[in-house]
Amino acid sequence: xxxxxxxxxxxxxxxxxxxxxxxxxxxxxxxxxxxxxxxxxxxxxxxxxxxxxxxxxxxxxxxxxxxxxxxxxxxxxxxxxxxxxxxxxxxxxxxxxxxxxxxxxxxxxxxxxxxxxxxxxxxxxxxxxxxxxxxxxxxxxxxxxxxxxxxxxxxxxxxxxxxxxxxxxxxxxxxxxxxxxxxxxxxxxxxxxxxxxxxxxxxxxxxxxxxxxxxxxxxxxxxxxxxxxxxxxxxxxxxxxxxxxxxxxxxxxxxxxx
Numbered sequence: 001x002x003x004x005x006x007x008x009x010x011x012x013x014x015x016x017x018x019x020x021x022x023x024x025x026x027x028x029x030x031x032x033x034x035x036x037x038x039x040x041x042x043x044x045x046x047x048x049x050x051x052x053x054x055x056x057x058x059x060x061x062x063x064x065x066x067x068x069x070x071x072x073x074x075x076x077x078x079x080x081x082x083x084x085x086x087x088x089x090x091x092x093x094x095x096x097x098x099x100x101x102x103x104x105x106x107x108x109x110x111x112x113x114x115x116x117x118x119x120x121x122x123x124x125x126x127x128x129x130x131x132x133x134x135x136x137x138x139x140x141x142x143x144x145x146x147x148x149x150x151x152x153x154x155x156x157x158x159x160x161x162x163x164x165x166x167x168x169x170x171x172x173x174x175x176x177x178x179x180x181x182x183x184x185x186x187x188x189x190x191x192x193x194x195x196x197x198x199x200x201x202x203x204x205x206x207x208x209x210x211x212x213x214x215x216x217x218x219x220x221x222x223x224x225x226x227x228x229x230x231x232x233x234x235x236x237x238x239x240x241x242x243x244x245x246x247x248x249x250x251x252x253x254x255x256x257x258x
Contacts, residue, residue, distance in 0.1 A: 021227040160182060
């Protein structure tokens with residue numbers, strides 16, 4: 001059991017995901033996630049070997065809460081529609097095709113990944129982008145979503161960043177676009193959570209050009225194959241395969257040609 005649990009933790013699964021997936025696979029609880037946490041922290045306390053924290057999602061050597069910073073600027077964007085006008089079907093996550101978008105930025109200027117999160121399946125799609133150019137961002141979003149059938153591209157929700165100023169160009173794909181209220185990134189909590197999870201393997205200090213495309217693809221594929229509590233400890237890819245059998249679950253990070 002120890003080897004199995006440590007193997008799953010090494011895949012960047014959280015203790016809760018490990019315990020939940022084992023219960024899902026065996027039809028009964030096998031181990032408590034609290035037991036896994038206690039084991040890791042006990043090893044740190046006993047051996048003073050802080051490398052054990054690599055098995056935990058946030059890499060913390062001591063339990064406790066961390067404060068968070070964040071926010072979004074109030075900007076004037078053409079044809080901007082507030083989140084309050086988004087269809088009610090997008091709110092309960094039962095209907096596929098409602099997306100959230102954001103940039104995953106890194107310490108070095110010009111290094112970023114455009115990430116899209118599908119609210120129903122929790123699927124992530126992503127592509128490298130060289131900068132925050134609004135025209136380039138709009139084209140990248142269209143390139144990721146255009147191959148999907150119409151039922152899987154209904155709405156996209158953004159924050160108020162200028163990189164999404166050309167959002168209305170997505171309307172030709174029959175995509176409705178909406179924006180969070182100012183200083184309210186929590187209103188697109190799915191993508192915030194998704195990026196937070198990807199930070200476990202791609203921290204802000206990462207030198208993005210040093211990461212090969214194949215490695216980025218593998219990390220995103222691992223995300224898609226990670227069980228989620230909100231999905232009954234199924235994975236995003238399992239949900240996609242069940243709902244859309246003919247959709248190839250491939251995640252790509254094409255190099256920018258701009």
